[in-house]
Amino acid sequence: MTVLPDDGFSLAAEFPDATRTQWQRLVAGVLSRAGTVAEGPAAEDALATALQDGLATRPLYTADDEAPAAGHPGFPPFVRGSTVAGTALTGWDVRQHHGRPDPRRTNEAVLADLENGVTSLWMTVGTAGLPVAALPAALDGVYLDLAPLVLDAGAEFETAAACLLGLHDEREVPREASHGNLGADPLGTLARTGGDTDPAGPLAAAAALAARCLRERPGIRALTVDALPYHDAGASAAQELGCSLATGVAYLRALTAAGLSTDAACAQLEFRYAATADQFLTIAKLRAARRLWSRVAEVSGAAPAARAQRQHAVTSSVMMTRRDPWVNMLRTTIACLGAGVGGADAVTVLPFDEALGLPDAFARRIARNTSSILLEESHLARVVDPAGGSWYVERLTDELAHAAWAWFQELERAGGQAAALRSGLVAERLADTWRRRSADLATRREPITGVSEFPHLGEQPVHRDAAPAAPTGGLPRVRRDEAYEALRARSDAHLAATGARPRVFLAALGPAAAHTGRATFAANLFQAGGVEPVHEPATVDADTVAAAFVRSGATVACLCSSDKLYAEQAEAVATALRAAGAERVLLAGKPAGEQREAYLRAGVDAFVFAGGDAVAVLTSVLDRMGVA
Template identity: 35%
Template sequence: MSEDIRELARGFPAQSPGDWRELALGALKGADFDRTLVRTTADGIARGPVFFDRPSGSAPLYPPRNTYLPWAIRQSHGEADPAKANANILADLAGGVSEISLRLDEDGTNGIATASADEIRRALDGVDLSIAPVHIESGGLDGAHLLAEVLKRAPDIRGGFGLPPATPHAAKFAKHFPNMRLIAVDARSVFDAGGSEVQEIAFMACGLAEAMRGLIDHGVDAERAARGVEVRLAADADIHLTIAKLRAARIVSARILDAFGVTGVSTPIHAVTAYRMMTRRDPWTNLIRVTAAGFAAAAGGADVITIRPVTAALGRPTPFAQRVARNLQIMLQEESHLGRVADPAAGSFLHETLTRELAQQAWSLFQTLESEGGYEAAVDGDAFRKRIAEARAGHEKAYRSGKESLIGINAFPELHSRPVEALPGHDIGHDAPFEPIRFAAPFEAFRDAAEKHEKKAGHRPKAFLATLGSLAEFNARATFAQNHLAVGGVEVTGASEFADAKACAAAFKDSGTALAVICGTDAAYQAQASDLAAALKQAGAKAVWLAGRPIEGIGGIDRFIHLRSDRLDDLQDAHAILGVKA
């Protein structure tokens, strides 16, 4: 049958990429091809609508996957009280989690209070460490020593001390714990600080090289050193880019190990859903983001995956939020069967192209970072931090203009969403190389200010939609204006089929607000907007905005809002007009 299909296909003329582009240009009806259909990543990699070829080059080296457990499900715990941490750990293990990650902190502010090894013993009471590996997520050298004290009677145990790459003491742990991972290269902190995919992989490469050099220099065999290093990468809701990033990271890490004479060993990749995409507002939208990120991590070949609870930006998770997080992974494994294929993206022109571009750029940046002083210079110096800041600024600009979206935050906000319960405290570690940020935070600050205003004034800040024409004519822009203002917690009123400017101005006066937004068609704007703006100001409007791009010849308009206008600038102005204070 397949031969019949091939024979049928031979009857059609061959089509080139140029032929497809010509047809696409016709469908665009004069719109610019690149501006309309091509997106660019933070690293300048073009993502077109169609890829016509796959690049040549070696595929990532994947270790064989266990049919029963294709990747380890690792959940993080940082409850201050060791007894509470223990109860949650046991619940996770009973619910399907296969590995445990501990956040340790001497005073319990950012993790389990661990003044001595006894607290770790209490947290791990009842845990069979021979089948449930324990890893230190944060806690530094002190935390590693405490875990070593707990494990000293079980030297063959598996797990990880989570030491940073530049830790000379790591070699001592290798001697006493032959199966433990010694060092964790926390490259996800680059991404969560706002950095790009290339920067994250390059920093991972620096950390891996630093770890290998340090261990080998202190007498650890190269192959044991390679098995003793784990890398942590962020998994984002951008599915295709995350898949390509993990594949590229595996290529780069294999190349580094090869430079140390190690072949046949694959650096374990621990993918953690990105903190920077998490939101406090409408946190159930986080469920969509972490599911997409978890899918991408699995399809990208992660050896270990941690899915953050949906409440990660609010505080520590409730048992329900923790259960949802672990169940997502079980669904990905046992219902979606993502672990049945070793490299599902192999052969895809899109993923192969992105993988190659990311790997090549990351290797080039890695070489630059090495020439600038390597891992420690990247962490302690200014040069790499400036690169991260530039990437972060690019993302922030894109979120402000709407080119990048966080559903529920800068797009389609829900003003009346139900609050979600979270426990006091922090759900992130405290010793990452770079400070994490959340892109939702500036927008959420406006929502906070609006709610504070509501409690004081008894009502939400509101704007009046001064609409022109029929519902069919003004509805699209009125809906846009409503969503645009809701990003900052501002409600709208009006939006009726007014008989004329006088009737609209009268309705505005009755609304009790100070801000009016004119909504209608371009033709209606040309014919009526100037007169309506004057009538609205006569009725007491402090400011009159117009929903649409600037149009010459229209007077009385104080601001134009549109799909690409700066949302934060617009909201700052709206709050000032409406008397909302931060």
């Protein structure tokens, strides 16, 4: 369809419409110059980017890429938002997390947040956070009718809920002014802590709590369907959605069995999802989640208005790094944008130092201001479903919904979420997904800025108070940086013991134009493992290289130059380095055939190149250097 300006004049009127075939032909021409022969749809396939769950991002989307109708905001299937106005009237709920055990310092932090843009609180209480008995002190001065509170108490949800509801009564908060969530999540607790415990008892207690909320405080929800335990264990987006659906269905069954209507049961649930720095996947995940839950609620007999899903998005802890933590500010900004555009009702931006311990005041300030900037300065929430109509987003939403539904059906066939957790099905599938992703992280196909790419060995460490121990015994908690963090920890220990980091000598052969590219690549690679690269100005012969290597004090060397100079000098230089005492000689590049065999015979041990297993190379280098 051609949309003309009001005056009917189109700047493209003199140009014929381009076809997809023409575009594919142009792509094929570019690929052929890069050595790839592909024509027609194959040319398009060559530019596709593989995602998890068997999905792929195509290089081009058009109106021909069909997806089911997304409907209208505020109406089933709620793809475009849970309410008609979305967040356009008030913006999303800026929800800050608190988990410090000290009630006095928690109170100070809570009041500072509420005075500076935060609109609700999410508090971890119990053994993993603030003691339940200290909740009143931590909320001293907080107007509960203005600042809704969401609890996360794990197995202690009954005690925590009783304390909070008692606080509402004690402070005489009007019935209609009470809002928040008591955070009962028996299956989420089972996922975190494991064991063979039958969740029937906790489910019955949660249902009783929901019934009490309906009677006494109808604005307070009793249950949270938390998908973070699965995301934190390495789940893909579809697995995270499928697990949340299976959990939600289990809660619906428990609530309706306790006497609640389907509509009332749906109103007692809030869903929590992770938002990552992949903004389009985050947008599609939240839109798909609403569509999927709408279908579940529909077949369960819920009225159309009751099928909307209440969403709380939290920036991913898996993506947060311990090295160069300042970069986390950028990651959480993109994740917050994705959550807002995706239509989340509430958004929590984790502080940039979350991976290091308890956040300080500066980190909390940056976290809350991330939402404030996107809401107040970028006006992000003033448009309902800004991604709606994007051929890419609509197609990705549909594909992700189908992948998540298939996993949800498998969980139901296995007996439901509780049975799938206890049998190990969930753990096994998530571990398999994380193994595949770990391979991408190790080869840097999934780069981590500041860790696997562009690391800074001279950065000053950031120290924070230790956080309370998180629940264990169930699904593991993973982080993208864990393999590189282990390497950097070895380097730090070596530095503390010897006064210097392990070193690698970069034998830069020839002029700068010949060696700069590979020398830069190698330096970046070795620093990702905590190995300090050292080199002298470009060298011209094997003896000069060997002398420079001895002066460097390193025990490992890496040749860096062009393929042409490698053919002329690499064998002689490798031999000279071995004679000078190099325990290991590497070469930056990926030679093949006879040339590769010749380098190996001359003393080259291995080759480092883009797409290679960086973690394996760095581990072997540290091992050879004797770094414990």
